[in-house]
Amino acid sequence: MLKRNRVHQNRDHRLKNHYVRKKLHLKVLERGIPDDALVGILNIKDPLPPHPLSGMLNKHGGKVRLTFKLEVDQLWIGTKERTQKVAMNTIRHVVSEPIEGHEEYHIVGFQLGTTEASRYWVYWVPAQYVDSIKEAIFGG
Numbered sequence: 001m002l003k004r005n006r007v008h009q010n011r012d013h014r015l016k017n018h019y020v021r022k023k024l025h026l027k028v029l030e031r032g033i034p035d036d037a038l039v040g041i042l043n044i045k046d047p048l049p050p051h052p053l054s055g056m057l058n059k060h061g062g063k064v065r066l067t068f069k070l071e072v073d074q075l076w077i078g079t080k081e082r083t084q085k086v087a088m089n090t091i092r093h094v095v096s097e098p099i100e101g102h103e104e105y106h107i108v109g110f111q112l113g114t115t116e117a118s119r120y121w122v123y124w125v126p127a128q129y130v131d132s133i134k135e136a137i138f139g140g
Contacts, residue, residue: 040104040126
């Protein structure tokens, strides 16, 4: 009985800590899939395309595109206002989670500093590219 309760507590703890259920993320997710979002595909792993990944949103609900400049080992995070050029070796962690009800898309957080507060969140990332994004950053 004790072991079973621990399993339920672990499951409940994971559910409480889902990124998609946090208030910060719900504000962006409630807007729905952007009109220009790339098609998301479940259970497929595609390599990164030769063009930027676009049609995604940042935590402010602004349009964002990700460009992987592998030849210079950089990730370019572009918005209408600016492009942030990030050296891949400075990205400490990448977390991702499927969006409930739209599992063909993920929330992806790029940790650019030493704490979780430094995560740059990207919403509506097509699921088929999530593994390739992590491999491009950390090697694979």
